[in-house]
Amino acid sequence: MRFGVLGTGTVGRTLGSRLVQLGHEVCMGSRHAGGAAASEWVAQAGEAASEGTFADAAAFGEVVINATAGAHSLAALHAAGAENLRGKVLVDVANPLAHDSGFPPKLAVANDDSLAEQIQRAFPEARVVKTLNTVTADIMVEPSLLPGSHNVFVCGEEAGAKTTVVEMLGSFGWPPEAVIDLGGIEAARGPEMYVALWLRLINPLGTWHFNVAVVRPPS
């Protein structure tokens, strides 16, 4: 399968490398083609890796992943172009962390809206699915770094798009029963706002490598 990964940060590089490892072709997109981060990634990720502009990557992908910093996501997706996102599954893993608000950062949007909703509104013909924003990059692609079962969430308007994403998550190591479908794209407010807790757990836990398991009564 062909994936376009938008963003050359840790999240984009980690997702891109894992997808190549799983046998997919991946084009990493950034603001300008030929940048250092993307070129280094291509050199080490292997034959199936390429890079280009946001538009190149979005055009290349059958599935497009938004792994840009949340503050830049809408601009990156506009650069990618609505025509290159039309009808495609757009996996939004970004967090709308506000710039210049210290640590822990505030969210640029929360409570009565979310980044995922902003993206879906701006690109109504893309099939946006929010997922993976609740764990650090290493855990996204290798959940077995943590013991036992723990959970990840999906939100989106369309069941078919969520099925595609659940399959991708399965290939990363998230069993289907670990993936909790929260409903439509509005529900992305939940996992996005959870990040306010996630950010405050880093210091007490002394690691970014953690996640939550949803615990229910014995059935």
Added chain:
Amino acid sequence: MRFGVLGTGTVGRTLGSRLVQLGHEVCMGSRHAGGAAASEWVAQAGEAASEGTFADAAAFGEVVINATAGAHSLAALHAAGAENLRGKVLVDVANPLAHDSGFPPKLAVANDDSLAEQIQRAFPEARVVKTLNTVTADIMVEPSLLPGSHNVFVCGEEAGAKTTVVEMLGSFGWPPEAVIDLGGIEAARGPEMYVALWLRLINPLGTWHFNVAVVRPPS
């Protein structure tokens, strides 16, 4: 020990009954003394239970618990009176759910402030500790309703006040290692915003009886 419990809803009644069961004296406070909910609670909770105004309950308690609806918490605490809260541990278990915003409700305050911070600012001589707002009332007082270990959070400015709250939580059945100290009262933004996710988990899980366990790498 003497507890003042502000609020006659499910959370206040559940906490009050558990504290009486544990051998404490509890005065439940509401806007007007002698209301139906408080009187019924006193009749069934037993000898060590009493009720009165918010001010009566706050004056009675060595520890005061804010179990009012978040939208009314500041008004209830002002009715309780700063003089009755001075120097006391004030356990804030409320969520600032906005009225009239449908389901799931929005938060009345989030992201750059929190209910717990508002309370601490309004009552600077109270020793505010945020906790238990991340689980439904039954789980607050009986965490063993859920299997295995799962977590609850504390936030507050003062270590001594948090120690008192950790002891209270221990008496409810939360072992010390289940209680994660997130830091000062500002950190209450984390568990308060997590409620946006919690609210969206109710439908997929089909129950209010759930919680999260924080999963870390094997040490």
